[in-house]
Amino acid sequence: xxxxxxxxxxxxxxxxxxxxxxxxxxxxxxxxxxxxxxxxxxxxxxxxxxxxxxxxxxxxxxxxxx
Amino acid sequence: xxxxxxxxxxxxxxxxxxxxxxxxxxxxxxxxxxxxxxxxxxxxxxxxxxxxxxxxxxxxxxxxxxxxxxxxxxxxxxxxxxxxxxxxxxxxxxxxxxxxxxxxxxxxxxxxxxxxxxxxxxxxxxxxxxxxxxxxxxxxxxxxxxxx
Numbered sequence: 001x002x003x004x005x006x007x008x009x010x011x012x013x014x015x016x017x018x019x020x021x022x023x024x025x026x027x028x029x030x031x032x033x034x035x036x037x038x039x040x041x042x043x044x045x046x047x048x049x050x051x052x053x054x055x056x057x058x059x060x061x062x063x064x065x066x
Numbered sequence: 067x068x069x070x071x072x073x074x075x076x077x078x079x080x081x082x083x084x085x086x087x088x089x090x091x092x093x094x095x096x097x098x099x100x101x102x103x104x105x106x107x108x109x110x111x112x113x114x115x116x117x118x119x120x121x122x123x124x125x126x127x128x129x130x131x132x133x134x135x136x137x138x139x140x141x142x143x144x145x146x147x148x149x150x151x152x153x154x155x156x157x158x159x160x161x162x163x164x165x166x167x168x169x170x171x172x173x174x175x176x177x178x179x180x181x182x183x184x185x186x187x188x189x190x191x192x193x194x195x196x197x198x199x200x201x202x203x204x205x206x207x208x209x210x211x212x213x214x
Contacts, residue, residue, distance in 0.1 A: 003073040003088070003203065006072070006073055007073055007074075007075050007087075007088050010074060010075050011075050018125070020107075023108075034125055035106075035123075035125045035126055035128075035129060036125075036128060036129060039107055039129070049107060049108070050107055050108070051095055051107070051108045051109070051110060052106075052107050052108065052109045052110070052181065053109070053110040053180075053181050054123050054125065054178075054179075054180050054181040056179035056180060057179065058077050059074070059075045059076050059077040060076075060077045
């Protein structure tokens with residue numbers, strides 16, 4: 001996945017949710033409100049080993065989300 | 067083990083760097099396990115020498131088999147410079163990095179903005195980290211410290 005595609009996928013992700021990429025990180029596979037939801041959706045889409053990342057409430061990149 | 071840094075969006079370009087709508091960071095895929103639970107899927111964690119300990123989002127607890135977050139050792143998660151704080155609970159986990167692993171007491175918080183931080187206690191005790199920001203994309207190299 002190009003840096004541009006990764007940025008696009010992360011910007012499009014629901015805030016405070018989770019993103020699942022394919023195991024080779026070449027594809028966006030699923031979004032989920034929770035880690036478990038993102039994993040389940042990825043598995044249903046045929047990706048048993050997704051790479052998960054948490055999306056902050058916004059991308060100001062503070063450690064705390066409160 | 068050398069790997070490229072990963073890109074992430076920024077809310078809005080910093081006034082000092084107005085042409086940069088994104089940034090790079092040393093983000094490493096790791097897996098966690100707790101007691102005899104199967105490991106999590108790969109999760110993207112930030113290598114963060116500024117963090118004293120390893121910290122993970124509490125959303126991973128259910129999958130790890132940590133039934134009650136609050137059963138861990140309580141502390142406060144704080145921002146870099148004072149300001150707000152949030153509860154954090156330490157649990158002993160195993161962190162799997164490529165083919166290596168180590169055990170550490172890691173904090174879990176519902177209020178962590180990202181998936182996880184790999185901090186000095188645990189991660190930096192076990193890996194030498196080099197970041198080469200002169201290349202594009204920047205790269206990161208980690209080397210496991212093998213003690214006799």
